[in-house]
Amino acid sequence: MPIKILIIENETLIRVGIRTVLLSEPDFEIIGEAETSDEGFKIFQTRQPDVTLMSLRLKESCAIDDVKTFRDVNPKAKIIILAPRAGDGEITKALKQGALGYVLKDISPAELVKAIRVVSNGKKYIPTEVAEVLTEHLGMEELTPTELIVLRMIVGAMTNKEIAFSLDVSENTIKTHIKNIFDKLGVSDRTAATTTAIRRGLVRMDV
Numbered sequence: 001m002p003i004k005i006l007i008i009e010n011e012t013l014i015r016v017g018i019r020t021v022l023l024s025e026p027d028f029e030i031i032g033e034a035e036t037s038d039e040g041f042k043i044f045q046t047r048q049p050d051v052t053l054m055s056l057r058l059k060e061s062c063a064i065d066d067v068k069t070f071r072d073v074n075p076k077a078k079i080i081i082l083a084p085r086a087g088d089g090e091i092t093k094a095l096k097q098g099a100l101g102y103v104l105k106d107i108s109p110a111e112l113v114k115a116i117r118v119v120s121n122g123k124k125y126i127p128t129e130v131a132e133v134l135t136e137h138l139g140m141e142e143l144t145p146t147e148l149i150v151l152r153m154i155v156g157a158m159t160n161k162e163i164a165f166s167l168d169v170s171e172n173t174i175k176t177h178i179k180n181i182f183d184k185l186g187v188s189d190r191t192a193a194t195t196t197a198i199r200r201g202l203v204r205m206d207v
Contacts, residue, residue: 003116078122154193
């Protein structure tokens with residue numbers, strides 16, 4: 001029985017490259033390709049792939065949210081995230097939502113094939129470079145939901161006053177949140193907090 005694969009990737013060149021790699025494997029069958037989550041979801045429901053390769057960033061969605069949507073329909077769905085970089089925040093969220101694999105888009109053809117074979121057997125596949133990022137931040141205190149909201153607003157260049165007004169709290173409360181955020185991220189100013197948040201994938205930067 002061939003391994004049925006669905007590719008959801010909006011970058012044409014990358015999608016074509018993946019297709020070329022997979023078609024060289026006699027036991028792989030590409031049962032569908034899509035550029036958006038909605039297109040991919042329709043194929044996913046009708047064709048029932050063994051493994052779904054899903055880009056972290058699609059035109060109007062994020063794979064971290066999409067993984068949950070797909071697994072709500074099929075809890076046994078085997079999904080591999082294709083990401084441009086390894087941010088521990090995004091990796092952790094994707095795995096918590098049920099993704100079985102998280103690989104970078106510069107992955108070698110041989111390792112991509114290996115990842116698909118491993119995940120098709122129901123096992124997780126985390127490449128060394130991704131695992132190292134997770135290990136680097138292992139044990140670090142996580143931001144609370146409120147702190148993540150404040151961090152997103154900091155990245156959005158909002159002032160303390162604007163954040164306080166938006167959340168309907170005092171500026172002193174926001175200052176306390178920001179101090180806790182800086183302590184947890186190991187930074188001392190807003191610029192460093194913004195850079196760290198983006199690098200680690202703690203804040204979504206939808207384009």
